[in-house]
Amino acid sequence: MNDDVMNWLRRPGLGKYAQLEKERRFLLPEMPAQACDPRFIEDRYIVGTRLRLRRLEVGSQVVYKFCQKVRPDESAPSTAAITNIYLDEAEYDTLCQLPAATLRKTRRVWQVGHHTFVVDEFHGDLAGLILAEIELSELPHDLSLPTPIGKEVTADERFTGGYLAHASAEERTLVLAL
Known part of the structure; x- marks a missing residue:
């Protein structure tokens, strides 16, 4: 196939609009006192898809x-290709x-x-x-982690937003017990 055909023939997560996100994720026993700049997030994980609808409120x-x-x-749980589309309120x-x-x-x-x-x-x-997350490009694997960082859960699928949103009461109880 020529390049023109291949430019539109893409799979999810590929293409010029998909950005690679590389992060590590950690449990925290408490909110760090220095954490600031709160923003409220409501994520709606659309049933049967890999799609998320987000409402982000800052002030x-x-x-x-x-x-x-x-x-x-x-095999690389710390890396995801993420594609965002910004919406207006009516589109949202x-x-x-959609069921979510x-x-x-x-x-x-x-x-x-x-x-x-x-x-x-x-x-x-x-x-x-x-949960605390940091971009991998910012945190070398050999850096000593700050207090109160707990267990790393980057590779544990149970700590992804999609899993947590769809988790049963029993599954949520198990996650909270870790």
């Missing part, structure tokens, strides 16, 4: 995103009619030296779960 400002996350290599409301599992959390920024973590504190049935 009085609201941003709406439609996202697809795809792992290009299942229309897509909210909802996840609510407050995200804060935690600056540790030259490294920036985002810390998610979950609400509802997942209250008590606190």
Whole structure:
């Protein structure tokens, strides 16, 4: 096939609009006192897809995103290709009619030296779960991790948004017990 045909013939997670996201994820026993800049996030994971509809609220400002996350290599759990489309409120409301599992959390920024973590504190049935994420490009594997970083869960599928949103009551209880 010629290049013109291949430019439009793409698979999910590939193409010029997909950005690679490389991160590590850790459990936290508590919210770090230095974590700041809270933003409320409601994620709606569309049933039967790899699509997420996000409402992000920072103060009085609201941003709406439609996202697809795809792992290009299942053996690399820290890497995902992410494609975002920014929506207006009417488009968001229309897509909210699709069946979805909802996840609510407050995200804060935690600056540790030259490294920036985002810390998610979950609400509802997942209250008590606190996860910290950092881009791999910012955190060398041999860096000593700050307190109160707990167990690394990057490779544990149970700590992905899609899993947590769709988890049964029993599965949520097991996650919260870790």
